[in-house]
Amino acid sequence: MMNKFNKLSYTMLMLLPVLTGCTVGPDYHAPASPVKATKYARLPDTGFATSPTASAWWTTLNAPLLNQLIDEALKNNPDIGIVRARLRQARATLSGNEANEYPSLSASGAAVRAHLPDSVATGEKNPLSLYTTSFDASWEVDLFGGTRRAIEASRAMEQANMANIADAQVSITAEVARNYLMLAGARQQLALLKRSVEVQQQMLTLTQQRRRQGTASDSDVERLVTQLETTQSQLSPLQADIDAYLDTLAFLVGKTPGELDGMLSNIDTLPQLPSDINVSDPGSLLKRRPDVRSAERQLAAKTAEIGEHKADYFPKINLVGTLGFSTAEGALLEKQNMSWMLIPFLQWNFLDFGRVRAQVDKAQAERDEAEAQWRKTVLDALRDANSSLSRYGHQRQNVVDLYRVSASAQHASSLVQQRYKAGAASLIDYLDSERTLLTAQQDEINAQTQLTVDFVALQKSLGLGWQ
Structure with missing residues (x-):
């Protein structure tokens, strides 16, 4: 057999x-x-x-x-x-x-010292010592x-x-x-916008003087006031955009808001x-x-x-093997103390095809x-x-x-x-x-x-x- x-x-x-x-x-x-x-x-x-x-x-x-x-x-x-x-x-x-392609290996060992009752002990030695070690391997064959x-x-x-x-x-x-380029462009825009505010303020001042002299009308003054206020209203949103570009750049390089403000303070020109x-x-x-x-x-x-x-x-085919040694006296790893076992076994869930088919379809x-x-x-x-x-x-x-x-x-x-x-x-x-x-x-x-x-x-x- x-x-x-x-x-x-x-x-x-x-x-x-x-x-x-x-x-x-x-x-x-x-x-x-x-x-x-x-x-x-x-x-x-x-x-x-x-x-x-x-x-x-x-x-x-x-x-x-x-x-x-x-x-x-x-x-x-x-x-x-x-x-x-x-x-x-x-x-x-x-x-x-x-790692699943290779066998899994494990090892174990034990040393036992025991005293048996006189009614049970049959050998001359009591208490006795028992030493065992084993090496176990299992492998699922990728059939x-x-x-x-x-x-x-x-x-x-x-x-x-x-x-x-x-x-x-x-x-x-x-x-x-x-964001770097938008920052540079926004700062150029801000500089031009501030200059526009200055020019429009000068134009408004001159037109107000002319109105007092009778050479300009109220509508001329109001038109320039509207232009000036419209231009001034663009300053705050543009400055907010600049702050947002600075904070975004800081985030992108892994820093907190404000850390790059000094480093990027002179970025005000678009590159060629x-x-x-x-x-x-x-x-x-x-x-x-x-x-x-x-x-x-x-x-x-x-x-x-x-x-x-x-x-x-x-x-699925799995191979399980064990190699062990056991002795109560003498050298543990001698041939006469060896035992081994090899078990090939097959596993097949042949009634589970509905689940498998669903997984394959998925x-x-x-x-x-x-x-x-x-x-x-x-x-x-x-x-x-x-x-x-x-x-x-x-x-x-x-x-x-x-x-x-x-x-x-x-x-x-x-x-x-x-x-x-x-x-x-x-x-x-x-x-x-x-x-x-x-x-x-x-x-x-x-x-x-x-x-x-x-x-x-x-x-x-x-x-x-x-x-």
């Missing part, structure tokens, strides 16, 4: 390498890219190149303080810390699933690949979490740059944007964007989980959801990039147009100033021309600020900014 048992055990051990090569469930194949075009549909005719993109795009702005802020944000931002912790969780899950599919799924989720870190870096670098921007091509975009990579890896994980659940349709539905999410992410990435290209191109033309308006207002103001110095124009005419110039300059600064923000949005849409 023992010989038959031994033969059966050895036969199963010999078949294990063959049996464990089976893996149920669908094999994963990455979905084909829907991109057919070799260039973006909304690519402007000038100012863009299909050359490879630069990841650290903010360095092209030549703003050392911005570079410093982004470096700090990449190290200390709370959101990046959160996704890094999630990556560690995913890696721990992967390690746990990989149909359920464990391998679990490892495949957890490895894909690890890679998805790595992509999520990159996606967080893209978002954080863009947010730091956007590069004349040409490298945007690569749509195919490269999808390979580069971390959110697309994350969605694809999640699809791979959900595909593997189908096989993980399908393995429950089939029986996994297949989750896989279909992941594929739909991947396609949505791909299409959204293409939409985002093309819309950003269009906005940046049109806003750049808007800046050119408003620059011409500002230049014309500057020229007109210079002519009125010359006439005023020559006595051919009044002070009120000169101040009115300066007010018109300041309004044109405010519109130009607004457009330039929006252009820099659109530049940041373009870089983010291209999936740039991760390390």
Whole structure:
């Protein structure tokens, strides 16, 4: 009988390498890219190149303080810390699933000293000593690949979490740059607005004098009062915006409100944007964007989980073995004190197929959801990039147009100033021309600020900014 048992055990051990090569469930194949075009549909005719993109795009702005802020944000931002912790969780899950491929081992030992009653003791020694030790091993044979599919799924989720870190870096670098540029633009606007208040106050004072002299009406004065109060009403909201940009930048780099106020006190000039921007091509975009990579890896994980659940349709084989030594005298580890046991046993919940089928159906539905999410992410990435290209191109033309308006207002103001110095124009005419110039300059600064923000949005849409 023992010989038959031994033969059966050895036969199963010999078949294990063959049996464990089976893996149920669908094999994963990455979905084909829907991109057919070799260039973006909304690519402007000038100012863009299909050359490879630069990841650290903010360095092209030549703003050392911005570079410093982004470096700090990449190290200390709370959101990046959160996704890094999630990556560690995913890696721990992967390690746990990989450990399931190997036997679990345990060891135990005991030393007993006992005195037996004379009526029970049969040996010469009383009290007696007993020493035992044992080594136990158990192994669930991955006969149909359920464990391998679990490892495949957890490895894909690890890679998805790595992509999520990159996606967080893209978002954080863009947010730091956007708030930095909005801060600079708002301070330029504030300076122009304060100058407008001064000019309008001077115009109001002169008009009040003229009213007393009978050369201006009450309506002229009230019109200027309304203009002045309207301009003054814009100061407080703009200062509140500046404070908000400062606090947001502090948050993004992991600091508390007010900590960056001194460091950023002189940020009041928008940087010069590069004349040409490298945007690569749509195919490269999808390979580069971390959110697309994350969605694809999640699809791979959900595909593997189908096989993980399908393995429950089939029986499980476990091998349990024990090697032990026991003695009351002499050396414990001698051969005559050894005992061993090997038990292969099979477990099959063949009446539980309804539950397994439900789990498989659920996994297949989750896989279909992941594929739909991947396609949505791909299409959204293409939409985002093309819309950003269009906005940046049109806003750049808007800046050119408003620059011409500002230049014309500057020229007109210079002519009125010359006439005023020559006595051919009044002070009120000169101040009115300066007010018109300041309004044109405010519109130009607004457009330039929006252009820099659109530049940041373009870089983010291209999936740039991760390390």
